[in-house]
Amino acid sequence: MKSAFDLSEAEMRSYGYKIVDYIVNHYANIEEETPVTAASREEMDAVFLTEAPEKDSKPEEVLDFVLQNVIPNCNLTMHPKMYSFVPGPSNFISAMSDSIATGLNIFSGGWMVSPAAAELEIVTMNWLLKIFNFPVKKGGGIFTSGGSMANLTALVTARRIKCGDDFSKAIIYLSDQAHSSNIKAIRVLGFKKEQIRILPTDVDFKLSINKLKNEIAKDRLLGLQPFCFIASAGTTNTGSIDPLNEIADICEEENIWFHIDGAYGGAAILSKKGERLLGGIERADSLTVDPHKWFYQPYEIGCLLVKDASWLSNTFSEKPEYLRDIEGNESEINFYDYGIQLTRRFRALKFYMSIKTYGLEKFRSAITYNIKLAENVEKILRKSKKWEIISPATLAIINFRYHPIDLDLTEKQLDVLNQKISKRVMDSKKALLVTTILNGQVVLRMCLINAKTSIEDVRETLLLCTNFAAEILKEAN
Numbered sequence: 001m002k003s004a005f006d007l008s009e010a011e012m013r014s015y016g017y018k019i020v021d022y023i024v025n026h027y028a029n030i031e032e033e034t035p036v037t038a039a040s041r042e043e044m045d046a047v048f049l050t051e052a053p054e055k056d057s058k059p060e061e062v063l064d065f066v067l068q069n070v071i072p073n074c075n076l077t078m079h080p081k082m083y084s085f086v087p088g089p090s091n092f093i094s095a096m097s098d099s100i101a102t103g104l105n106i107f108s109g110g111w112m113v114s115p116a117a118a119e120l121e122i123v124t125m126n127w128l129l130k131i132f133n134f135p136v137k138k139g140g141g142i143f144t145s146g147g148s149m150a151n152l153t154a155l156v157t158a159r160r161i162k163c164g165d166d167f168s169k170a171i172i173y174l175s176d177q178a179h180s181s182n183i184k185a186i187r188v189l190g191f192k193k194e195q196i197r198i199l200p201t202d203v204d205f206k207l208s209i210n211k212l213k214n215e216i217a218k219d220r221l222l223g224l225q226p227f228c229f230i231a232s233a234g235t236t237n238t239g240s241i242d243p244l245n246e247i248a249d250i251c252e253e254e255n256i257w258f259h260i261d262g263a264y265g266g267a268a269i270l271s272k273k274g275e276r277l278l279g280g281i282e283r284a285d286s287l288t289v290d291p292h293k294w295f296y297q298p299y300e301i302g303c304l305l306v307k308d309a310s311w312l313s314n315t316f317s318e319k320p321e322y323l324r325d326i327e328g329n330e331s332e333i334n335f336y337d338y339g340i341q342l343t344r345r346f347r348a349l350k351f352y353m354s355i356k357t358y359g360l361e362k363f364r365s366a367i368t369y370n371i372k373l374a375e376n377v378e379k380i381l382r383k384s385k386k387w388e389i390i391s392p393a394t395l396a397i398i399n400f401r402y403h404p405i406d407l408d409l410t411e412k413q414l415d416v417l418n419q420k421i422s423k424r425v426m427d428s429k430k431a432l433l434v435t436t437i438l439n440g441q442v443v444l445r446m447c448l449i450n451a452k453t454s455i456e457d458v459r460e461t462l463l464l465c466t467n468f469a470a471e472i473l474k475e476a477n
């Protein structure tokens with residue numbers, strides 16, 4: 001029977017080929033595209049705001065409208081000159097794999113519905129467990145929509161395993177550089193403000209161990225229950241890594257759950273340097289990594305790994321009568337038992353296909369290249385008398401500001417100047433280089449995890465910045 005949604009085979013083919021051509025053009029010519037866009041709500045409303053149409057339209061007309069109006073009004077997160085936030089470099093194989101997963105609407109919740117989808121999640125999870133030196137037999141994990149959901153899933157698990165139903169005295173610790181998704185997760189879980197300890201970081205933006213020890217001791221004296229520490233393995237601001245081994249020692253001594261948020265930085269373990277810097281990551285009870293960041297995957301794929309897979313099933317497994325027919329045997333994992341979602345898209349497919357196609361070696365060399373690139377940018381900046389490094393290249397992030405030594409500018413003037421430089425770069429639409437605040441100073445933050453970004457791209461962007469700086473200073477005089 002034909003449904004109301006069916007197109008003819010010829011229509012589907014021409015529609016699909018047009019989309020594939022568009023995507024291929026994007027991958028093949030991204031350097032020539034304009035990475036940045038900006039539009040106000042009014043401007044976007046003027047283009048898009050309509051009532052839901054009662055009547056149909058020709059498929060290609062809607063497609064053309066979308067390609068002409070939607071895409072140009074979205075920033076290109078894969079562009080080599082996207083330096084801000086954590087860019088999304090992606091890769092073509094995974095993009096195509098995602099279209100298979102969505103095209104066939106494969107359900108990745110229960111074993112019986114899609115055994116191969118569950119198997120690929122088990123297989124790719126084993127790859128990740130091995131990469132991070134987690135126990136492959138006992139350990140486990142799950143793909144999530146991203147790092148935020150992985151952190152939330154970790155904290156739900158930590159609380160269930162360490163506190164059971166009574167968490168009224170539970171205390172959770174993290175540094176002032178931990179990602180905001182952790183605080184969000186803590187709030188979602190219903191912890192009160194008094195149950196959260198946000199600890200200061202040292203000059204390198206790493207957790208200060210002595211402060212942690214003092215806080216735990218104080219809380220024990222008050223009869224409270226220190227139950228979880230969230231470390232960062234690659235903070236979003238600077239890429240700094242908390243002292244993982246020292247924190248692991250404390251967590252073991254104190255019977256505290258050790259969660260590591262390695263959403264952005266974890267992937268660096270595939271490089272020699274990253275492996276050294278991330279020493280101790282294998283001692284976590286739970287670890288967030290985020291393949292849609294530095295594993296070059298398209299959105300949305302995050303991941304949570306745990307030392308003991310039964311922690312996840314003990315936390316999330318529910319056995320409603322309407323799912324009893326799809327319960328397999330114990331080895332046949334139903335991923336809806338490992339996390340929050342029941343219906344889940346087939347995220348493992350893109351991870352599987354891209355690793356199978358490119359091999360880990362290509363990922364290792366891309367990550368090694370990105371780390372080296374950040375170090376080379378640091379060298380360029382250090383050679384110039386115009387730039388000041390605020391935090392050195394760490395796991396492909398570097399923070400700096402325009403601060404010519406021959407100009408006598410106050411901190412306030414430097415803040416305004418660097419904020420303006422960032423704004424003008426954005427307005428030029430040639431690159432995205434936004435600011436963050438470190439030690440109270442406005443700084444330009446560059447996150448260099450795109451394997452297509454060349455040192456020439458960075459040089460051009462720095463030149464753009466210095467030209468704008470000259471312009472701004474001239475205007476002020």
Ligand SMILES: Cc1ncc(COP(=O)(O)O)c(C=O)c1O
Pocket residue numbers: 085086145146147148149151179181232234235236261262263264265290302
């Ligand atoms: C360290 C860290 N943790 C968690 C997240 C949140 O991840 P997502 O945006 O995938 O939810 C980010 C995002 O940048 C991050 O850098």
